[in-house]
Amino acid sequence: MPLYRNPIPSWRSPVWALLLSSLPFAACAQAEAQGSPENQRPTQAAHLRLVDALDRPQDGYCLDILGSGPYIRFDMPMTAHNCKPGLYADEAVVWDADGKIRFPAYNVCATVAGIQQTVLPGAAVMPRQCDERSPFLEAQHLQRFIHRPDGRVELAGSGLCLSAGAESARTFDPDHRWRTLSMQRCEDVPLARSSWQLSAPKP
Numbered sequence: 001m002p003l004y005r006n007p008i009p010s011w012r013s014p015v016w017a018l019l020l021s022s023l024p025f026a027a028c029a030q031a032e033a034q035g036s037p038e039n040q041r042p043t044q045a046a047h048l049r050l051v052d053a054l055d056r057p058q059d060g061y062c063l064d065i066l067g068s069g070p071y072i073r074f075d076m077p078m079t080a081h082n083c084k085p086g087l088y089a090d091e092a093v094v095w096d097a098d099g100k101i102r103f104p105a106y107n108v109c110a111t112v113a114g115i116q117q118t119v120l121p122g123a124a125v126m127p128r129q130c131d132e133r134s135p136f137l138e139a140q141h142l143q144r145f146i147h148r149p150d151g152r153v154e155l156a157g158s159g160l161c162l163s164a165g166a167e168s169a170r171t172f173d174p175d176h177r178w179r180t181l182s183m184q185r186c187e188d189v190p191l192a193r194s195s196w197q198l199s200a201p202k203p
Contacts, residue, residue, distance in 0.1 A: 046093065046198045046199055047092075047199050048062060048153075051151055059083045059084075059085075061080040061179060062082070063078060063093060063181070077180075089105035098144065106127070107130060108127040108129055109143045110125050111125065111137075121188075122182050125162065148161075152186050161186035164181060164194070165179040179193075
Protein backbone atom coordinates (compact mmCIF):
# COMPACT_ATOMS: atom_id res chain seq x y z
CA MET A 1 0.00 0.00 0.00
CA PRO A 2 1.54 3.37 -0.92
CA LEU A 3 2.32 5.69 1.96
CA TYR A 4 0.14 8.77 2.39
CA ARG A 5 2.05 12.00 2.07
CA ASN A 6 0.84 15.47 2.94
CA PRO A 7 1.01 17.73 -0.08
CA ILE A 8 3.72 20.36 0.19
CA PRO A 9 2.27 23.84 -0.38
CA SER A 10 3.83 25.93 -3.07
CA TRP A 11 4.80 29.51 -2.32
CA ARG A 12 3.39 30.40 -5.74
CA SER A 13 -0.09 29.00 -5.02
CA PRO A 14 -3.00 31.49 -4.91
CA VAL A 15 -3.71 30.67 -1.25
CA TRP A 16 -0.19 31.48 -0.11
CA ALA A 17 -0.17 34.64 -2.21
CA LEU A 18 -3.37 35.78 -0.53
CA LEU A 19 -2.00 35.06 2.94
CA LEU A 20 1.24 36.89 2.27
CA SER A 21 -0.58 39.90 0.86
CA SER A 22 -2.66 40.18 4.04
CA LEU A 23 0.31 40.36 6.43
CA PRO A 24 0.81 44.16 6.22
CA PHE A 25 -2.86 44.73 7.07
CA ALA A 26 -2.65 42.38 10.07
CA ALA A 27 0.43 44.19 11.33
CA CYS A 28 -1.33 47.55 11.11
CA ALA A 29 -4.36 46.25 12.99
CA GLN A 30 -2.12 44.85 15.71
CA ALA A 31 -0.30 48.16 16.08
CA GLU A 32 -3.60 50.04 16.45
CA ALA A 33 -4.78 47.59 19.13
CA GLN A 34 -1.73 48.04 21.32
CA GLY A 35 -2.81 51.38 22.76
CA SER A 36 -5.06 49.92 25.46
CA PRO A 37 -3.91 47.95 28.52
CA GLU A 38 -6.62 45.38 27.79
CA ASN A 39 -4.90 44.60 24.49
CA GLN A 40 -1.52 44.11 26.16
CA ARG A 41 -2.52 41.28 28.47
CA PRO A 42 -0.08 38.36 28.47
CA THR A 43 -1.61 35.00 27.67
CA GLN A 44 0.40 33.31 30.44
CA ALA A 45 0.31 33.92 34.18
CA ALA A 46 1.94 37.14 35.38
CA HIS A 47 2.05 39.54 38.31
CA LEU A 48 -0.60 42.23 38.69
CA ARG A 49 1.76 44.89 40.02
CA LEU A 50 1.38 48.50 41.12
CA VAL A 51 3.12 50.73 38.60
CA ASP A 52 4.55 52.80 41.47
CA ALA A 53 6.79 50.70 43.73
CA LEU A 54 6.02 52.99 46.72
CA ASP A 55 8.23 52.01 49.68
CA ARG A 56 9.46 48.82 47.95
CA PRO A 57 11.75 50.09 45.17
CA GLN A 58 13.43 46.69 44.92
CA ASP A 59 10.29 44.69 44.10
CA GLY A 60 7.06 46.74 44.31
CA TYR A 61 3.60 45.51 45.33
CA CYS A 62 1.52 42.75 43.76
CA LEU A 63 -2.00 41.39 44.11
CA ASP A 64 -1.66 38.54 46.60
CA ILE A 65 -3.70 35.81 48.31
CA LEU A 66 -2.90 35.58 52.01
CA GLY A 67 -0.90 32.54 53.06
CA SER A 68 1.74 30.31 51.56
CA GLY A 69 2.08 26.76 50.27
CA PRO A 70 -0.59 24.50 51.81
CA TYR A 71 -1.74 27.33 54.10
CA ILE A 72 -3.48 29.55 51.56
CA ARG A 73 -6.39 31.47 53.13
CA PHE A 74 -9.30 31.73 50.73
CA ASP A 75 -11.47 32.98 53.61
CA MET A 76 -9.40 36.14 54.16
CA PRO A 77 -9.29 39.38 52.14
CA MET A 78 -6.59 39.69 49.53
CA THR A 79 -3.72 42.13 50.03
CA ALA A 80 -1.09 44.08 48.16
CA HIS A 81 2.08 42.21 49.14
CA ASN A 82 5.60 42.99 48.02
CA CYS A 83 6.14 41.04 44.80
CA LYS A 84 7.95 37.78 45.35
CA PRO A 85 10.87 36.68 43.16
CA GLY A 86 9.78 34.29 40.46
CA LEU A 87 6.09 33.52 40.15
CA TYR A 88 4.41 32.00 43.20
CA ALA A 89 0.94 30.49 42.82
CA ASP A 90 -0.58 33.01 45.24
CA GLU A 91 0.53 35.93 43.03
CA ALA A 92 0.26 34.35 39.55
CA VAL A 93 -2.77 35.71 37.69
CA VAL A 94 -4.29 35.54 34.24
CA TRP A 95 -6.64 38.33 33.18
CA ASP A 96 -9.26 36.53 31.13
CA ALA A 97 -11.03 38.04 28.14
CA ASP A 98 -14.29 38.25 30.11
CA GLY A 99 -12.64 40.49 32.72
CA LYS A 100 -11.93 37.93 35.43
CA ILE A 101 -8.61 38.17 37.28
CA ARG A 102 -7.95 34.47 37.79
CA PHE A 103 -5.39 32.58 39.85
CA PRO A 104 -4.95 29.48 37.65
CA ALA A 105 -3.23 27.37 40.32
CA TYR A 106 -6.38 27.47 42.45
CA ASN A 107 -9.08 28.33 39.88
CA VAL A 108 -10.23 31.23 42.02
CA CYS A 109 -10.88 34.79 40.91
CA ALA A 110 -10.56 38.19 42.54
CA THR A 111 -14.08 38.87 43.85
CA VAL A 112 -15.35 42.15 45.28
CA ALA A 113 -17.40 41.83 48.47
CA GLY A 114 -20.87 43.15 47.65
CA ILE A 115 -24.56 42.46 48.19
CA GLN A 116 -27.18 42.17 45.43
CA GLN A 117 -24.77 43.40 42.76
CA THR A 118 -24.08 46.52 44.86
CA VAL A 119 -20.55 47.41 45.93
CA LEU A 120 -19.67 50.22 48.31
CA PRO A 121 -16.39 52.14 48.68
CA GLY A 122 -14.06 50.31 51.03
CA ALA A 123 -15.24 46.84 49.96
CA ALA A 124 -12.68 44.07 50.36
CA VAL A 125 -11.49 41.78 47.57
CA MET A 126 -11.73 38.05 48.21
CA PRO A 127 -10.42 34.96 46.39
CA ARG A 128 -13.55 33.00 45.44
CA GLN A 129 -14.39 30.34 42.89
CA CYS A 130 -14.73 31.82 39.43
CA ASP A 131 -18.43 32.29 38.57
CA GLU A 132 -19.41 31.03 42.03
CA ARG A 133 -23.14 30.95 42.75
CA SER A 134 -23.86 30.27 46.40
CA PRO A 135 -26.11 31.73 49.12
CA PHE A 136 -25.63 35.52 49.20
CA LEU A 137 -23.04 35.42 46.40
CA GLU A 138 -23.59 35.84 42.66
CA ALA A 139 -19.94 36.14 41.75
CA GLN A 140 -20.39 36.83 38.04
CA HIS A 141 -21.40 40.41 38.91
CA LEU A 142 -18.41 40.93 41.20
CA GLN A 143 -15.55 39.47 39.17
CA ARG A 144 -15.51 41.50 35.95
CA PHE A 145 -12.77 44.12 35.89
CA ILE A 146 -11.79 46.70 33.29
CA HIS A 147 -8.21 47.91 32.87
CA ARG A 148 -8.58 51.62 32.20
CA PRO A 149 -6.14 53.60 30.03
CA ASP A 150 -4.67 55.25 33.16
CA GLY A 151 -3.87 51.81 34.60
CA ARG A 152 -6.69 51.78 37.15
CA VAL A 153 -8.56 48.49 37.58
CA GLU A 154 -12.30 49.17 37.80
CA LEU A 155 -15.05 46.74 38.72
CA ALA A 156 -17.11 47.06 35.55
CA GLY A 157 -19.77 49.75 35.81
CA SER A 158 -19.15 50.50 39.50
CA GLY A 159 -16.88 53.55 39.40
CA LEU A 160 -14.78 51.78 42.05
CA CYS A 161 -11.14 50.85 41.47
CA LEU A 162 -8.70 48.41 43.04
CA SER A 163 -6.59 50.40 45.49
CA ALA A 164 -3.71 49.68 47.85
CA GLY A 165 -3.78 51.22 51.32
CA ALA A 166 -1.85 54.33 52.29
CA GLU A 167 0.25 52.52 54.92
CA SER A 168 2.36 49.37 54.91
CA ALA A 169 3.42 46.97 57.65
CA ARG A 170 5.73 43.98 57.98
CA THR A 171 4.39 40.47 57.45
CA PHE A 172 5.47 37.29 59.25
CA ASP A 173 8.81 37.80 57.51
CA PRO A 174 10.57 41.00 58.64
CA ASP A 175 11.82 41.58 55.10
CA HIS A 176 8.33 41.61 53.59
CA ARG A 177 5.62 44.30 53.59
CA TRP A 178 1.90 44.34 52.92
CA ARG A 179 -0.89 46.88 52.38
CA THR A 180 -4.65 46.63 52.54
CA LEU A 181 -6.50 46.11 49.28
CA SER A 182 -9.95 47.57 48.73
CA MET A 183 -12.29 49.11 46.20
CA GLN A 184 -12.41 52.91 46.33
CA ARG A 185 -13.91 55.62 44.14
CA CYS A 186 -11.48 55.71 41.27
CA GLU A 187 -10.72 59.44 41.39
CA ASP A 188 -10.36 59.51 45.19
CA VAL A 189 -7.15 57.46 45.31
CA PRO A 190 -3.87 58.69 43.80
CA LEU A 191 -2.54 56.77 40.82
CA ALA A 192 0.48 55.76 42.88
CA ARG A 193 -1.80 53.38 44.78
CA SER A 194 -4.33 52.49 42.09
CA SER A 195 -2.52 52.14 38.76
CA TRP A 196 -1.64 48.51 37.96
CA GLN A 197 0.17 46.63 35.24
CA LEU A 198 0.55 43.00 34.26
CA SER A 199 4.23 42.16 34.22
CA ALA A 200 6.59 39.22 34.13
CA PRO A 201 8.11 38.44 37.54
CA LYS A 202 11.59 39.60 38.37
CA PRO A 203 14.11 36.74 38.78
